[in-house]
Amino acid sequence: MLLKQTLYKVEKELENIKICNKISFAEVPIMIDKEVQEDDDLQLTSKGCERTVSKQSLLTHEDIAMLTTNKNKLKKDRIEIEVMKNNLNSQMRQIHEEGMKKVFSVFSNTFSKLLLNYKKEVEHRKRLHDILVRLKGNxxxxxxxxxxxxxxxxxxxxxxxxxxxxxxxxxxxxxxxxxxxxxxxxxxxxxxxxxxxxxxxxxxxxxxxxxxxxxxxxxxxxxxxxxxxxxxxxxxxxxxxxxxxxxxxxxxxxxxxxxxxxxxxxxxxxxxxxxxxxxxxxxxxxxxxxxxxxxxxxxxxxxxxxxxxxxxxxxxxxxxxxxxxxxxxxxxxxxxxxxxxxxxxxxxxxxxxxxxxxxxxxxxxxxxxxxxxxxxxxxxxxxxxxxxxxxxxxxxxxxxxxxxxxxxxxxxxxxxxxxxxxxxxxxxxxxxxxxxxxxxxxxxxxxxxxxxxxxxxxxxxxxxxxxxxxxxxxxxxxxxxxxxxxxxxxxxxxxxxxxx
Ligand SMILES: Nc1ncnc2c1ncn2[C@@H]1O[C@H](COP(=O)(O)OP(=O)(O)OP(=O)(O)O)[C@@H](O)[C@H]1O
Ligand SMILES: [Mg+2]
Structure with missing residues (x-):
């Protein structure tokens, strides 16, 4: 009788473990996603990871290791994407600036030439004007x-x-x-x-x-x-x-x-x-x-x-x-x-x-x-x-x-x-x-x-x-x-x- 009772108890506990495992496996991707999403800060991410792992104490070590690897990979990808995005932005800025610089240098060269000519003309005019004023008298x-x-x-x-x-x-x-x-x-x-x-x-x-x-x-x-x-x-x-x-x-x-x-x-x-x-x-x-x-x-x-x-x-x-x-x-x-x-x-x-x-x-x-x-x-x-x-x-x-x-x-x-x-x-x-x-x-x-x-x-x-x-x-x-x-x-x- 005692053995029967003990077996029943063990069976129940096994049943419970099964149910728990089912729930945990279904929840894992969502939880990881959530963790990754929330994870803008490295420290928070690791804390979150620890939390997840502790919650999933019923997962096997292999599962947890795989999830952690995936999470870290995702994180790495995300950082890489961020770096690529920044590089792209700065390249585009550079291209824009260089383009503008080229246009500006063409304009400023032309403008400097015109200004120089204008200054020469004004000086020339001034000299002629002074001569004229002197001729005109007092x-x-x-x-x-x-x-x-x-x-x-x-x-x-x-x-x-x-x-x-x-x-x-x-x-x-x-x-x-x-x-x-x-x-x-x-x-x-x-x-x-x-x-x-x-x-x-x-x-x-x-x-x-x-x-x-x-x-x-x-x-x-x-x-x-x-x-x-x-x-x-x-x-x-x-x-x-x-x-x-x-x-x-x-x-x-x-x-x-x-x-x-x-x-x-x-x-x-x-x-x-x-x-x-x-x-x-x-x-x-x-x-x-x-x-x-x-x-x-x-x-x-x-x-x-x-x-x-x-x-x-x-x-x-x-x-x-x-x-x-x-x-x-x-x-x-x-x-x-x-x-x-x-x-x-x-x-x-x-x-x-x-x-x-x-x-x-x-x-x-x-x-x-x-x-x-x-x-x-x-x-x-x-x-x-x-x-x-x-x-x-x-x-x-x-x-x-x-x-x-x-x-x-x-x-x-x-x-x-x-x-x-x-x-x-x-x-x-x-x-x-x-x-x-x-x-x-x-x-x-x-x-x-x-x-x-x-x-x-x-x-x-x-x-x-x-x-x-x-x-x-x-x-x-x-x-x-x-x-x-x-x-x-x-x-x-x-x-x-x-x-x-
Ligand atoms: N270059 C200027 N910049 C700013 N304000 C001026 C200038 N020239 C004149 N004014 C102003 O215009 C007004 C008339 O100027 P002002 O009294 O010098 O004229 P006026 O030719 O002497 O006139 P009137 O022949 O009646 O004596 C004044 O309020 C003066 O301050
Ligand atoms: Mg006056």
Whole structure:
């Protein structure tokens, strides 16, 4: 009986083992798969493997060994596939990069060649341009296009610099026709204060050699003249840059020269001269010296020793200048201002003293009174401004043509500048224009004027203009006035002469 019971028990246990084995064998592939799938980490894989093996304690050793071998093979294959995939990716990247490199090198070679040719052309052009400028003499005309300023209502006009010709500016009219204007140089809206100064620096420093220099900012109201000459404190214009450079140059040469610099500031307002550094003084008058030179009687002049001192003086003069808010410019200059810098140099080696004068002139803006419809005081201001600008244009044109007679005496501004403009002096006019369609006709007028000056044929042997005694529009002046007005008053150039 006991034996029977024992046999029954053994039979049952064998039955159980059979059932267990069946379940285990069916589960193995799934479990291995699962383990392999989950097995991204080697450690985890081995732990998982151990787990599986321990769970399958009922498997034979051969089964477990085979499963482990398979699993390891799978793992190895997987790693190999991963490596192949990475290799393939990097090869494809390499092929792509090499292809791109080839294309890029072809392009960059062509581009470098073109750039080199372009640079050569530009250098060649520059040399020719310099020769031309030297031939043209001491009067030069530049144009600066002011950018559209924040808050300005505008519709863009079609004035564009010619990017292949730095001396040309093109205007396309509403009907599509084109007109080109020639100048000595055009600065587009991107030009900075320092770009402008770099170009004129040699003219400025020539006053150290005893030359008289006049730099004018010219153009319609709101076109950026005061910005170019004065500029904001953080972005100074020509006046402060010129003075800084003068001091620096003099310091550099201090072993061989002794120098004295003095500064005066005046404004010409309604044909009267005001001393901007002594505003309480009466209006100043011009008188002719014994040597036949124009002198401003009673003009104050301050000797300066450093840039900071000059800045203080200039700020004071600037505050005293007549400025009003107009429809075109909230801070419109209603007078012509002239900052006069006298540079006296004593050369210790040659023992020669020279005196150079630098006149930096911020002109009042021309304005079409028929368009602005100003009346009363403003009408008088505008008429005076326009008349003096017209006369200044005549003088500059006569100087550029190296005429034997220059009509200096026709207005106060030109009488004042007579000495500084004639002889071997250097004159630079910066004609300001804007891209605002509202001022298209004014811009075209200014450009027409600039174009006429820059196209004046060159005379090979300059004759020094005659220094005239005061004349009240004598016969010579009348004759000249007519020939010059023929040039400056055609139908589309009324900017300089619009005094209606
Ligand atoms: N190059 C420039 N970059 C930025 N702003 C400029 C530039 N030129 C002029 N402006 C701005 O345009 C406005 C008019 O300029 P500005 O007062 O210099 O004109 P203007 O020709 O002197 O006018 P007006 O004849 O009425 O005195 C100012 O607000 C000035 O700051
Ligand atoms: Mg101004």
């Amino acid at each position: 009067i030069r005309v530049f144009c600066r296009i002011r950018p559209i300023v924040a808050g300005e209502e505008y519709e863009k006009n079609l004035i564009n610099p010619d990017y292949f010709d730095p001396d040309q500016i093109n205007v396309t009219s509403d009907n599509g026709s084109n007109k080109s204007f020639g100048l000595d140089k055009v600065f587009d809206e991107q030009a900075t204060q320092s770009n402008i100064y770099e170009e004129i620096s040699p003219v400025v420093t020539s006053c150290i050699d005893g030359k008289n220099v006049c730099i004018f900012a010219y153009g319609h109201t709101g076109s950026g003249k005061t910005f170019t000459m004065d500029g904001p404190d953080k972005n100074p214009g020509i006046v402060r840059r010129a003075i800084t450079e003068l001091f620096q140059s003099l310091k550099d040469q201090s072993e061989t020269i002794e120098s004295t610099i003095s500064v005066s500031m005046i404004e010409v307002y309604n044909e009267k001269i005001n001393d901007l550094l002594s505003p309480s003084a009466n209006t100043l008058t011009l008188r002719l010296s014994e040597l036949g030179r124009q002198q401003i009687r009673g003009l104050s002049s301050t000797e300066v020793v450093n840039v900071e001192q000059v800045e203080q003086i200039i700020n004071m003069g600037r505050k005293n200048r007549i400025v009003s808010s107009t429809a075109a410019n909230i801070s419109s200059s209603r007078s012509h201002s002239i900052t006069m810098v006298n540079v006296r140099i004593y050369n210790k080696i040659s023992q020669i003293t020279t005196i150079g004068k630098l006149n930096l002139i911020d002109l009042a803006g021309s304005e079409r009174v028929s368009k602005s419809q100003v009346v009363g005081q403003q009408l008088k201001e505008a008429q005076c401004i326009n008349k003096s600008l017209s006369e200044l244009g005549n003088v500059v044109l006569a100087l550029r043509t190296k005429a034997t007679h220059v009509p200096f005496r026709n207005c106060l501004l030109t009488r004042l500048l007579e000495e500084s403009l004639q002889g071997d002096s250097k004159t630079l006019m910066i004609v300001q224009i804007t891209k605002n369609r509202k001022y298209l006709s004014e811009a075209v007028s200014s450009l027409t004027f600039a174009d006429k000056i820059s196209k004046v044929p060159v005379k090979q042997s300059p004759t020094r203009p005659k220094l005239l005694l005061p004349s009240h529009d004598g016969a010579d002046n009348k004759k000249y006035k007519k020939s010059l007005s023929d040039i400056t008053t055609d139908s589309d150039n009324s900017c300089m002469t619009d005094q209606s």
